[in-house]
Amino acid sequence: MGFIQIALGAGWDALKSSFGDQFLDFLVPPTGLSDTAVLFPAVTQGTNAGRGQNTRGSENIITNGSVIVVPEGYGLLTFQDGAVSAVVAEAGAYRWDSESQDSKSVFSGGGLLNSTFTTSWERFKFGGRPMGQQLAFYVNLKEIPNNKFGTQSPIYWDDRYLNTQAGAITRGTYVLEIADPVLFVKTLVPASYLSAGARPFDITEATNPVSEQLFSEVVGSLAGAFSRYVNDPDKDHRITRIQGDSVGFAKSLSEEVEKNYQWTTERGLEISSATLVAIEYDADTQALLSDVRKADALSGGRADTFLKQSVARGVENAGETGGGTGLAMMGMGMGAIGGMVPQTPGAPAGMAAGAAAQQPAAPDPHAQLASAKKMLDDGLITQEDYDALKKKALGL
Structure with missing residues (x-):
């Protein structure tokens, strides 16, 4: 029982013109669907100017010999009395062949007694109604865009790079795909969307009960997804990069949703x-990120350049004021900057003595260390620079 493929990748118009007189009914997708409709019933497009040859077919029964067209990017599920009876995941045209008495008719080649009589008897026992129900539904296997999420209050995550907890209000969108149509309809789609005459199941509709559920589950997984992203030991992720890394963030979000709600394995x-369309960090996180940007700007060779420029400005200021107060304000004597003011060759000894007289007799190591520690805390120098200044001040 099931489908027999008669044409691969064929469209409805081509099949209608080529096979329109050979089959009782054509079942095709309805028109006017939105891009976010993920499940919808097949509709009958009869031959013979729309009237069809199957004038005695039963409602909600797929007659043997009917053709169901499956367009590219869609799958097809058939249901017998509420249970999945067949699956098609490849585009093309398929002829329906069922052993059910309700699928047989005087047009399906079953013979008078084998179809008409047997079917009428079975229906009579059930009060004149078909003893079963056969329905066909298309499943959208394309990407389902524009699924929105957002938070009204900050979410918090442990950030390994910042070495503390960070927080932000965020909003964005994600793209969804149906990887297993059978799991999807069995575990997530309400029964009202799998019945005769059901309306299309649009997963982004505000009135769709599943839409609200998925929204809540994604929002509930955001904090864990942020933590996964920034704490991945195999990647140098920082939270400031997350808005430009849709693939990396999607992986973290998908893994967290799977961990919490088993979207892939059970749905x-x-x-x-x-x-992520927007991230609004809380005040503490903004201050931390500001410090991180300063540290990044002064990392490596930049820190050394900045330190030398600061010392040079101090020397210049000392010359303008006629004393060493500029350097003293920095807590650094001339000896601490490695003799950056050279002795002029052949200069009179008095000049050297005069210069020496302007220098502090003995630089205060406590002042030097205090100044260097403040520069380290402000992010102006690195730990390596601080250690070097500490050794120099202590004469090590």
Whole structure:
């Protein structure tokens, strides 16, 4: 029982013109669907100017010999009395062949007694109604865009790079895919969308009960997703990069959602990409990020350059004021800057003595260390620079 493929990747118009007189009914997707509709019933497009040859077919029964068209990017599920009876995941045209008496008719080649009589008897026992129900539904296997999420209050995560807890209000969108149609319809789709005459199941509709549920589960996973992103030991992730890394963030979000709610293994859903539209950090996190930017700007060779420029400005200030107060304000004597003011060759000894007289007789190591520690705390120098200044001040 099930489908027999008769054409691969064929469209409805081509099949209608080529096979329109050979089959009782054509089942095709409805028109006017939105891009975010993920499940919708097949509709009958009869031949013979829309009237079809199957004038005695039963409602909600797929007659043997009917053709169901599956367009590119869609799958098809059929249901017999509420249970999944067949699955099609490849585009093309398929002829329906069922052993159910309700699928047989005087047009399906079953013979008079084998179809008409047997079916009428079975229906009579059930009060004139078909003993079963056969329905066909299309499943959208394309990417489902524009699934939104957002928080009204900050979410918090432990940030390994900042070495503390960080927080932010955020909003964005993610792209969803149905990886397993059977799991999807069995575990997530309400029964009202799998019945005769059901309306399309649009997963982004505000009135869709599943939409609100998925929204809450994604929001509930954001803090864990942020933590996964910034604390991945295999990557040098920083929270400031997350808005430009939709693939990396989607991976973290998908893993966290799977951990918490088993979207893939139990519901047949996957998050293929995610984009953060906005992140509004709380005040403490903003201050931390400001310090990090300063540290990044002064890292490596930049710290050494900045230190030399600061010392040079201090020397210049000392010359303008006629004394060593500029350097003293920095807590550094001339000896602490490695003799950056050279002795002029051949200069009179008095000049050297005069210069020496302007220098502090003995630099105060406590003042030097205090100044260097403040520069370290302010992010103006690195720990390595501080250690070097400490050794120099202590004469080590």
